[in-house]
């Protein structure tokens with residue numbers, strides 16, 4: 001199995017906050033998860049992420065992405081293997097508030113009588129005492145998190161009274177307020193417009209520069225090269241893991257998605273009438289297509305979507 | 313006239329009934345706020361019926377009835393959790409299966425040993441005739457439950473709202489849920505004395521449902537729900553002196569009336585308010 005190694009990670013030492021000596025890391029080693037009905041959803045998964053990484057978790061529906069998240073949070077116990085967070089066993093890491101989780105929208109009860117600021121305050125609970133009485137600092141962190149995602153004006157709204165993109169931001173703010181070093185995001189871009197998506201990505205990049213580790217499951221293949229340094233391709237087992245440029249290639253994606261991926265190849269004559277023989281391949285499993293331009297050197301890695309201009 | 317209204321306060325048994333009812337009503341209302349949000353409202357009903365065999369067995373073995381009731385209630389909630397975990401059955405089927413099993417066992421016990429227990433007391437409640445000993449049990453149960461809830465209400469809220477997040481802030485959802493259902497079992501035992509097993513369900517649903525229509529914030533919802541529970545139980549016990557009716561019936565009728573009033577008149581989620589807003593919005597249109 002590929003274990004992620006990247007030049008960025010050599011600077012890891014600088015990226016951990018000086019207050020806590022433990023280096024931020026997420027290590028999944030030989031994890032196999034079998035559900036009670038006998039389905040083995042994940043088999044022998046191993047990868048490792050270091051401080052200051054955004055890693056995309058990419059795979060078809062049912063490939064085990066959510067299962068892997070559940071294993072990292074200890075919702076399901078791996079039949080084999082172990083997850084270690086910042087060098088600690090998972091239970092201890094959870095107690096130390098190292099992990100924050102941004103749930104899929106479908107998992108949230110939007111009718112629950114809580115206001116936006118209450119939800120964000122829940123992020124602070126791990127930092128509070130027995131009675132969970134918020135201190136001045138807790139209020140300040142909530143304030144700051146809300147401002148950072150641009151939801152300050154909505155703090156007194158009940159959470160069901162928000163748009164899809166605003167809902168996403170609230171839970172992102174909760175993760176910010178929680179100050180977890182590992183942030184797990186399950187499909188943060190579904191139902192979000194391009195503007196909000198860009199803002200969320202901007203925020204994630206800031207967090208990366210502060211040394212956080214983010215694991216993001218997504219179907220937006222087109223955005224992956226934009227903001228992810230690492231990619232884990234999964235289909236029950238890890239097909240490939242490592243730096244985006246090396247792993248996120250047409251060959252690997254076709255392996256991960258099999259026949260599911262929509263695949264358009266536009267060869268020379270379909271595009272223009274000169275004798276330019278280059279071709280354009282569009283791969284998509286969701287809304288944002290991934291575009292490969294033919295006749296590129298294979299080591300060059302993928303380019304972004306077509307509106308980024310002509311291939312050189 | 314005034315003196316007539318104060319008559320109930322001159323009887324010790326009435327004063328006792330009013331205060332004990334108010335206490336039980338308050339704690340049940342506290343729990344109702346959580347149950348309603350999870351769609352677990354029928355759990356209260358199920359537990360109240362599941363308690364019957366415990367009470368019967370306790371009378372047989374000369375234990376305090378609350379101990380038997382509590383053990384039965386705990387076994388029933390554990391049973392439901394167990395069935396839920398190991399099958400894909402829906403919540404209602406799970407609850408139905410477990411509680412009818414327990415209730416049937418209870419009826420069987422009662423019919424085999426007919427003198428051992430007065431079923432009518434369990435089914436209808438008898439707060440006006442409660443013995444000092446039983447009243448003490450009820451008060452202790454309620455106070456302990458109230459103390460735990462006051463200390464842990466925020467943790468329980470996070471667990472009920474978002475279990476995954478609860479884990480990431482270091483809470484243990486499973487432990488907290490067991491605590492919650494233990495309290496629920498205990499409080500249904502207490503409520504049995506006041507309103508009887510048939511009406512326990514109202515005590516652990518209606519106040520929360522009413523408050524839900526009035527608040528957007530869990531903290532307020534809890535406070536309002538408890539206030540409704542305390543007030544209706546106190547007043548209900550008081551009125552039952554004049555009406556000469558079953559206390560449980562009066563309490564639950566009051567709660568229902570309050571709910572109906574809220575349903576129509578609530579400023580935000582009420583029927584009239586939404587109609588007004590919708591027609592108002594049409595007029596504003598350019």
Ligand SMILES: Nc1ncnc2c1ncn2[C@@H]1O[C@H](COP(=O)(O)OP(=O)(O)OP(=O)(O)O)[C@@H](O)[C@H]1O
Pocket residue numbers: 035036037039040041059060061062063064065066067068
């Ligand atoms: N609770 C469960 N019990 C049994 N099998 C399950 C359970 N949850 C998931 N599975 C199975 O495990 C496999 C992986 O599911 P998982 O939810 O991890 O997929 P996913 O990659 O998150 O898919 P999606 O892209 O649709 O969110 C699937 O085959 C699914 O049927």
Ligand SMILES: [Mg+2]
Pocket residue numbers: 065066067
């Ligand atoms: Mg999933």
